[in-house]
Amino acid sequence: MSRPSFREQVLRVREDAIVSAVNRLLAEKGFDLMTVDGVAAEVGIAKASLYKHFASKEELAGAAMVRVLDKTLAEVERLRSDKAAAPVEQLKAVTRWAMREQLAGQMPSLPSENSTLRAALLASKTYVDRVMELGDRLGEWITMAQAAGQIDGSLPPELVLYTLYARACDPVIGVLKSTANYSDEEIVELVLKTCFDGLAARGERA
Amino acid sequence: MSRPSFREQVLRVREDAIVSAVNRLLAEKGFDLMTVDGVAAEVGIAKASLYKHFASKEELAGAAMVRVLDKTLAEVERLRSDKAAAPVEQLKAVTRWAMREQLAGQMPSLPSENSTLRAALLASKTYVDRVMELGDRLGEWITMAQAAGQIDGSLPPELVLYTLYARACDPVIGVLKSTANYSDEEIVELVLKTCFDGLAARGERA
């Protein structure tokens, strides 16, 4: 309850710099190709010093994921303050946000296959808590949007949730960017449109 | 033009076994986590023998990709024989096929970030040729489907193409499977529905 000491503040700043580097490298190369040496080099400290802050590469990734989840939850909270917005618009807004983060090279995407990483993440209470909370928040919007007839009510809510999550690491975004035919905002709107409206033409009938 | 000798046939069979193992491991772990030792072990030969057939790990992956593209092109050709089917149904059919392959652990998905792999693939004429041919075949159906008002004509055809490609490595499929709430066929139809019809409810008006 006492305010943090100077040393603690320095520690915080240092660790924040580390997590930022991890976040960027995770977004750029992914977990497997990211090296601890690379992180140390980007932060500008020795690798051994890194291990004084985080016990393993998996913990580094976990810290970056927690921070990204916190940022996402903050964005969700910000959107929730707009009571007038329809639930489906809230869902679109947070999806836009996630896709912009990916385009900015700020969205780490972890492989779901790597078992050691997965085990480490699931062992982290802070990580699991945030995943659950985000799922709850988005789940509320999804349920409301389905009740209001804005989201297809025949779809399992979990399918809707996972489909939205997947937009944050959609490879289509990177491919479209590499063609250099579209601005970032155009990419966001194109992918968002295919996600919510589908590829099929929307005709006159149901 | 003479028919292959016995030795050549043996070689073919051996290389086919290698590519099968690569294909499976690539689908299971991805390129980065797949090891050449693992491939050798699965085939049941020494690692050095592998290198008599393929010069590098990248070439192994390339061979697997070429084979998968060939299988896809064969499936496309099979579908083309049904002249009565609407183009959009052809696109759905080939997408279903790709998703089933993923569910069966037969769809290798390569990271787009890895530059050495990318360079090796683009240097392979057989690979590039097949990618181009598949793009042409699917592009025809996309254009026809848009002209017929079955696919949203406001979407750039390349966006439609990439969106369909992405279904072959859609992480949503794996997540849904891990929940064990749905059969493989249910997963295929759910993801196909979100892809073509979108998350939003399809109401009465355009």
Added chain:
DNA sequence: GTCTATAAGAGGATAGAC
């Protein structure tokens, strides 16, 4: 807590006998 130096091991690729 930061550093230099190094252990320990995985993994891609090759040498050389057969």
Added chain:
DNA sequence: GTCTATCCTCTTATAGAC
């Protein structure tokens, strides 16, 4: 072309001085 044995680099992680 297949094998065993080995090389060599990269990478995770730690030891130990300051």
